[in-house]
Amino acid sequence: MLKKLQRAFASALTEEKTSDIAPLIKGKIPAENLLAIYRNNSFAALTQVLQLTYPVTEKLVGEGFFKYAAHEFIQNNWPKSGDMDEYGENFSQFLDRFPPVENLPYLPDVAKFEWVYQQSALAENATALAAEAFLELKSEDYLKIKLQLHPTAKLFSSKYPIDEIWLANIKDTGAEISLDSGGCQVLLLRPETRVMLHSITHPEYVFLESLQAGAKIYKAYEAAGADFPLDICLERHILNGVFININ
Amino acid sequence: MLPGIALKHRHFKEIKERRPSLGFLEVHTENFFAPAGYAHECLLGLREHYPVSAHSVGLSLGSADGVDQNHLEKIKKFIEIFQPFLVSDHLSWSRMGEKFLADLLPLPLTEETLEIVCANVEKTQEFLGRKILIENPSTYLEFPESDIPEPEFLAEIAKITGCGVLLDVNNIFVSATNHGFSGQEYLEKISCAAVGEIHLAGFTRTEIAGQEILIDDHGSAVHPSVWALYREAVKKIGAKPTLVEWDTDVPELDVLLAEAEKAAEIMEMQYA
Numbered sequence: 001m002l003k004k005l006q007r008a009f010a011s012a013l014t015e016e017k018t019s020d021i022a023p024l025i026k027g028k029i030p031a032e033n034l035l036a037i038y039r040n041n042s043f044a045a046l047t048q049v050l051q052l053t054y055p056v057t058e059k060l061v062g063e064g065f066f067k068y069a070a071h072e073f074i075q076n077n078w079p080k081s082g083d084m085d086e087y088g089e090n091f092s093q094f095l096d097r098f099p100p101v102e103n104l105p106y107l108p109d110v111a112k113f114e115w116v117y118q119q120s121a122l123a124e125n126a127t128a129l130a131a132e133a134f135l136e137l138k139s140e141d142y143l144k145i146k147l148q149l150h151p152t153a154k155l156f157s158s159k160y161p162i163d164e165i166w167l168a169n170i171k172d173t174g175a176e177i178s179l180d181s182g183g184c185q186v187l188l189l190r191p192e193t194r195v196m197l198h199s200i201t202h203p204e205y206v207f208l209e210s211l212q213a214g215a216k217i218y219k220a221y222e223a224a225g226a227d228f229p230l231d232i233c234l235e236r237h238i239l240n241g242v243f244i245n246i247n
Numbered sequence: 248m249l250p251g252i253a254l255k256h257r258h259f260k261e262i263k264e265r266r267p268s269l270g271f272l273e274v275h276t277e278n279f280f281a282p283a284g285y286a287h288e289c290l291l292g293l294r295e296h297y298p299v300s301a302h303s304v305g306l307s308l309g310s311a312d313g314v315d316q317n318h319l320e321k322i323k324k325f326i327e328i329f330q331p332f333l334v335s336d337h338l339s340w341s342r343m344g345e346k347f348l349a350d351l352l353p354l355p356l357t358e359e360t361l362e363i364v365c366a367n368v369e370k371t372q373e374f375l376g377r378k379i380l381i382e383n384p385s386t387y388l389e390f391p392e393s394d395i396p397e398p399e400f401l402a403e404i405a406k407i408t409g410c411g412v413l414l415d416v417n418n419i420f421v422s423a424t425n426h427g428f429s430g431q432e433y434l435e436k437i438s439c440a441a442v443g444e445i446h447l448a449g450f451t452r453t454e455i456a457g458q459e460i461l462i463d464d465h466g467s468a469v470h471p472s473v474w475a476l477y478r479e480a481v482k483k484i485g486a487k488p489t490l491v492e493w494d495t496d497v498p499e500l501d502v503l504l505a506e507a508e509k510a511a512e513i514m515e516m517q518y519a
Contacts, residue, residue, distance in 0.1 A: 002359055003311035005390075009352060010343035024355075027388040028425065029456040034388040037455070037462065038350055045349040079347040082305025082318050083280050122281035193285045 013039050014078060046074045049084045050091060053118055056169040057091075057111045061101065069098060085122055089115055106160035106179060113166055113186075116156045120188040120195045123152040128191065128241030134234075137246070142217040142230075148245035149212050152190035157205055159183040163197060191241050198240060203228045208237070250489040250510040251300065252503045253465075259289040261500050266296060269507060271332065273300040273490050279329070280321045294329055300444070300490070301331035302413075305347065308367045308381065309340035309354040319374050326375060333444055333488065335380035335413045336371075338364065338401060355390035356400045361407075368408040380443045381405075382413035385421040385450070385463030397422075402438035411443035414487075416477045417469065421450050421461040430476050439484040447477060447510060448492040466495035469506055478513050486514040 008020035012035045022031035047070040051058055058066040073094045079087045092111035101107050128150055137145070156162070161177055163184045168175040185205040187198040200208070203224040210220035221230050237243065249270035254262070262272070272293060279290060290299065303322060306314055326334065339351035354360050364381075372379055381404060383397055395403070401412050414437065423430040449467030453460055469477075469491065477489075491506040 002355070002357075002363055005355065006311055006340060006343050006352075010346060010348060013348055013350075014346060024390060024392070025388045026391055028427075028458045028460065031388075033456045037387045037460070038352060041350040042348050049349075078345075079349060080345055081315065082277060082307070082341065082347050083321060084277055085281055122284045124282040190284075193288050 009035075013042055014075075043071055043074055046079065046087065047071065050074075050088050053088050054091060054111055054114045056114060056166050057095075057107065059169050060104070060107060060110060060165075065100075069095070069101070072098070085118075091115070106158070106162065106165065109158040109160055109162045110165060113156055113158070113162045116154045117166075117188060117195060120152045120154045120190050123154075123190065126151050126244045129238070129243050129246065131238050133246065134238055142221065144216060146214060146216050146247040147211050147243045148247060149208065150189060150191075150242055150244050152188070152195070153208070153212070153242050154188045155186070155205060155209055155212065156188065157183065157185040157202075162186075163199065167197075187237075187240075187242070189240060189242060196240075204233055207233060208242070248486075248488050250491060250507040250514070251297075252507050253302075253490060253492040253494065254290070254293070255493070255497045256286065257497055258500045258503075259286070259293075263289065263292060265500075267500070267504050269297060269504075270488060271298040271300050271490075273302050273333075273492075276301045276303040276322055276325050276334075277305050279325055290329060298332045299329050300333040300488070301325055301329065301335070302382075303334075303336045304351065305341060306336040306367075306371065307340045307342040307347075308336055308371065309338065309352075309360065309364055310342050310367065311340075311363055312342065312344070314367045314371055315342060319371060323375055326377070333380060334375065334377060335382055335444065337382045337384050338397075338404075339384045351384045353384065353386045353388060353390070356393040356395045356397060358395075361395065361400060361403055364404055365407045368404060368410050372408065372410060378410055380411040380413040382415050382446065383418050383422075384415075385418040385425075385461075387425055387460060387462075389426055396433075396436060398433050398436035398438075402436075402441060405438055405441035410441075412438065412441040413444045413446060414442045414480065414484075415446035415448070416480055417446065417448045417450060417473050418463060420470070420473050420476055421463045424459075424461045430472075431479065434476070434480055434483060437484070442484050442487055445477070445480060445487050445489045446492055447473060447489060447506070448494075464495055465492045468502070469509070474509065474513070477510070478516075481513055481517050486517060489514065 011017040012021045018035050025031055027034045047067055050070045092108045095111055096108040161181050161184050163186050164177045185200045187200050189196050207220045207224035210223045251269050251271035251273055254272040254274050337351050341348050419430045419433050447469045448465045450461045451464045489510045
């Protein structure tokens, strides 16, 4: 009985189908209005989760429009668990197919960046390898060695200058950004409590992405292209604290 | 124990710096599921100075589907890391199949529901290896099939499972006003020995279909009628760890501290 009632109640919230549950409830006001209170509470709570994850996306479209978009998103994307850190991953894909924001082609990538940012902000802590740990490393070892990336190291790329758009809005700099200024590749890393952004080249992105996928150094180097300055790149990211293990 | 306040993000730094005199800090357990990060670090620092209470909103103890093992594991992890002195959730449900509905939904208070809630509470307590508290929720509707009054329903769960009750005085007032029963009579029926914590918060009034409905939004100061009910509750059951919650339109820390101070004065008066 309770299961049936909960299924009917859930339908009233998620599909606005109130016919099964309405006869089973009572209150001061009509059943539709009573159920609308709970429906509003659910949508408000989930909208707030999205607002916390996507502050710049909200800023770009304004609070009112963001809430409308969130409502449309929530209707077809209910959380699968009570862990709200997991909620909203596919918001950028939703925006990508959401006709009202067609004229903002960079918007889905802004949302994608904010999701990646959150993944870095909440990932587990780890201690980066100090530069000394690499002193023994010879180039002939590159064929058989893998480097494990820091759990907070996340990679992002876009054909739009999303990092600039994000920084200008999160810091409220008022900077004018030209969409024609080109794309970006970003390495996000949280050495302590703050997420740091490192602008990287496309070959660097491919190199780090390959390492992250478990490739040996030499394979990652091959993937990055023949002109890739391997030693400079390795040194830079060793100093950034990107690696936590040599395997 | 002095009253505590709900720990909000905007107050992390100020509490760390000022270290106000508070009995404890309460957090929504779900906000600290991530294994690290800024909030995690802040709470690790603050727990050196204050007892922490873990109040969750996502266990769905009233689900006919049972409790989510994954969610339980995350709460257990929280307990291992932050060592809370209280662990609580609500007499409500929020999950149906694959969907989490993100609200504290009401339950028909029947023998069947009692059995389901007790099984879920037992499973939770067994897995966490400790006692939990269950809070009376604010409700906006009732089920005609309910045949056990809420205070008795909570007392029964406590008797059967050994759990405690988290008495939310604001929720009593909100539900009493919405359904036309007396908050005082509700207090008469609670199991005093089971109460392990008291919650206080603000509500909002709204008019729907020509009727005034109170909504538990935790977005304002505690209402004078709720303070009056709190005074009676303390007189009846004695001083219990008391929390001031404020979750929307969170004000300056001093506003919360002043509310906690009011609760402290009421607790002290019982012993004067």
